[in-house]
Amino acid sequence: MAERKAVNGFGGLTPDQIRRYSRHMLIPEIGPSGQKRISQGSALVVGTGGLGAPAAYYLAAAGVGRLGLIDGDRVDVSNLGRQILHFTPDVGRPKVESAAEKLRQLNPEIEVVTHEGRLDSSNALDLFRRYDVIVDGTDNFATRYLINDACVLTGRPFVHGSVLRFDGQASTFIPGSGPCYRCLYPDPPAPGTVPSCQEAGVLGPVPGIIGTIQALEVLKLLSGAGKTLSGRLLLFDGLTLRFEEVRLRPDPGCAACGKNPTIKELIDYERFCGLTPDRGPDA
């Protein structure tokens, strides 16, 4: 029988939580109060693939109180080299179902909420308002700009990750206190000009590393510990095993978060990224 009664002096955590998260609470920057904030916090992981799977894995293990998963895909055998929440018998199952099953076994203390389907302009704002932090695990341009704009409009922090071959990028965008993704890249590349992992490949541990960094950023945002990647783009080169970073600045002319923003509601991001025939930039 789980012990549910809070113990005094441990941030209102139960004896089960104190045992489970004892290694976190030994860290001065986290402590019982930081763990309580993590346990009372929520995060939405968009996509449960190469980035989202390791991110969700660590967020569940760390006790994020309410963990949302949204994905419209089913598990494919080609996913198994890197999407570590999905196992061989899961091939053909909806990814959110496969991921939620493992996460609930890993940590029954937390609530795992599944949203089976695709994030789009019709559901993003409503969904984001239900969570404290948004994690982009989809790594495609249309969803990334959708997440960015929806986060600016709802004031939610957005933890970004991207991978290709041996390379990875990560950053955290906090509306009102730093640049957003559009400050960094105002427009997406035209389709076909930048390769995807489907075309160029990716080595499994690379999204594992970047997804794990995304989880770390979420835990820092929820607990208040440390310094996030806001205002910095972290660059990972797995081939030479080097991390570098560049500084990011808010762009006063940014269409989403600048002085005179032109994006006041969500747009058609597939069209914006040139994924439909009636395309926008660089047509």
Place this chain on the structure above:
Amino acid sequence: MSCKVRIPAPLRRYTGDAAELHLDAATVGDLVKTIEAGHPGFAAKVLDDKGQLRRFINIYVNQEDIRFAGGLGTPLKDGDEVSIIPAIAGGDTSPAAPVDSPAWGR
């Protein structure tokens, strides 16, 4: 002495797979021209048809974005580190791709 230029994975096919180049150039714009001279096709990937830096590619000199400095006219000196950082997106599922399961929230 020269500048060290970091070439990202998506652009390495235009630099003979070189991940790093060491070149002399007075400005960032000159640097792009110098790379183009040795690796034809490179400049077209970085610059648009008006010769401006593409909006999904950023160039940093010593970690600072040249858009907030002198753009392609940003001067370079010996020992500067130049990073060319394009937006990348390795995910193989775009929202436009067919989804087998019923869409949520539509």
